[in-house]
Amino acid sequence: MKILVINAGSSSLKYQLIDMADESVILKGLCERITFKNGKLTQKTFDGRETVIEQDMPTHKEAMQLVLEAMLDKEKGALSSVDEIGAVGHRVLHSGEDFKNSVVIDDEVIRICEKNAELGPLHMPGNIACIKSCREVMKGVPMVAVFDTTFHSTMPPKAYMYGIPYEVYDKYKIRKYGFHGTSHKFVSEEVGKMLGNKNARMIICHLGNGSSISAVKDGKCVDTSMGFTPLEGLVMGTRSGDIDPAAVDYMRVKLGLKPDEVVDYLNKKCGVMGISGLSSDLRDLTAAMNDGNERAKLALEMLAYRVKKYVGSYLAVLNGADAIVFTGGIGENSPLIRGLVMSGMSYCGAVLDEKKNQTRGETYINTEDSAVKIIVCPTNEELSIARETKALTAAK
Ligand code: AMP
Numbered sequence: 001m002k003i004l005v006i007n008a009g010s011s012s013l014k015y016q017l018i019d020m021a022d023e024s025v026i027l028k029g030l031c032e033r034i035t036f037k038n039g040k041l042t043q044k045t046f047d048g049r050e051t052v053i054e055q056d057m058p059t060h061k062e063a064m065q066l067v068l069e070a071m072l073d074k075e076k077g078a079l080s081s082v083d084e085i086g087a088v089g090h091r092v093l094h095s096g097e098d099f100k101n102s103v104v105i106d107d108e109v110i111r112i113c114e115k116n117a118e119l120g121p122l123h124m125p126g127n128i129a130c131i132k133s134c135r136e137v138m139k140g141v142p143m144v145a146v147f148d149t150t151f152h153s154t155m156p157p158k159a160y161m162y163g164i165p166y167e168v169y170d171k172y173k174i175r176k177y178g179f180h181g182t183s184h185k186f187v188s189e190e191v192g193k194m195l196g197n198k199n200a201r202m203i204i205c206h207l208g209n210g211s212s213i214s215a216v217k218d219g220k221c222v223d224t225s226m227g228f229t230p231l232e233g234l235v236m237g238t239r240s241g242d243i244d245p246a247a248v249d250y251m252r253v254k255l256g257l258k259p260d261e262v263v264d265y266l267n268k269k270c271g272v273m274g275i276s277g278l279s280s281d282l283r284d285l286t287a288a289m290n291d292g293n294e295r296a297k298l299a300l301e302m303l304a305y306r307v308k309k310y311v312g313s314y315l316a317v318l319n320g321a322d323a324i325v326f327t328g329g330i331g332e333n334s335p336l337i338r339g340l341v342m343s344g345m346s347y348c349g350a351v352l353d354e355k356k357n358q359t360r361g362e363t364y365i366n367t368e369d370s371a372v373k374i375i376v377c378p379t380n381e382e383l384s385i386a387r388e389t390k391a392l393t394a395a396k
Helices: 060-072 107-119 124-137 150-154 166-172 181-195 245-255 259-268 271-276 282-290 294-318 328-333 335-342 354-358 381-393
Strands: 002-008 013-019 024-032 040-045 050-054 085-092 143-147 202-207 211-217 220-224 323-327 373-376
Touching: 002 124, 002 381, 013 060, 013 381, 024 060, 040 060, 050 060, 060 124, 085 124, 085 381, 107 124, 124 143, 143 381, 150 181, 150 220, 181 202, 181 211, 181 220, 181 323, 181 373, 181 381, 202 294, 202 328, 211 294, 220 294, 245 259, 271 282, 271 294, 282 294, 282 328, 294 335, 323 328, 328 335, 335 354, 335 373
Parallel strands: 002 085, 085 143, 202 323, 323 373
Antiparallel strands: 002 013, 013 024, 024 040, 040 050, 202 211, 211 220
């Protein structure tokens, strides 16, 4: 019972082969520079055998053929036949309003994904190209689309609607969708198991290079910070997060940006990178702040402050919380950001134990008498995709 998980971008393709018997990773790899010159595949097995293949991959089909070749290699691979792969789980950015759950891929699913490609123009073409290629080179193997958005499909209209004319929403489907769904789902399920309470009220803070928060009740998302695209919400590595649209237009004029450059600017040049003028990486910013850099300090304070405001609003939405959960590269590894977010939150009964917060590997970082559990829970998006894929295909 082995499942291949694929996360394809327009020019890259990450993959993991997972043994569902014990949910262990058999191997993982990456194809880079698909469609460009100087393509490269790197792969590493669980026991440390490494493969590097430098070969151009004009399309995702050649990339998938190379992935199979690397996985089947007698010395450095881990498969003796493609038949050992029970199913393939594809990460797909956007479900639009068409899917509420993961789905087994057929021609109709691909048609709907193609219709929705304009909702995620940077990612969807790569996702779809890879699905099609995979079906060609792995004929007969069941495939599942696991969307970044569907975990959030349980949001009520009052949470996902923007304050725009209803007809505009209805005609163009302009609304909040939310992203990082595989992570929010995985973490909320893990925390549900830890607490022995599937119906707990949770605020999940996925803080990484891209960041989002969701409010979860009874295992379902009721609100989330990312929106129509992943640009809305928190101050991120290079994304601005929430900003007055009128300020965006004013900035466009002042900076002389073309209309199609504005969103790219907000996605790639802003966030803690733009504020600090230094780096989008939390480790660099933390080091710079410790050296006395004021703008690095401001960037970190802004990041944490925006998280704190969202946590506060979701406490209001959920009528309190049973758990506030930190995950993602920053959430799992930065006591500084967790400390800034959780400072002065006793109003809701959440009290951080600073010693536990500083201890690597600690799961519960709240004080004994804190009414709200504060939890560090590592995310695992690939395993989340593999579990969904298994559930839908019952792969053997
Ligand atoms: P992700 O997108 O989830 O991989 O998270 C990437 C972010 O996590 C980057 O900003 C990293 O600087 C941050 N990060 C990773 N490890 C650490 C660490 N040990 N301390 C602070 N931040 C970290």
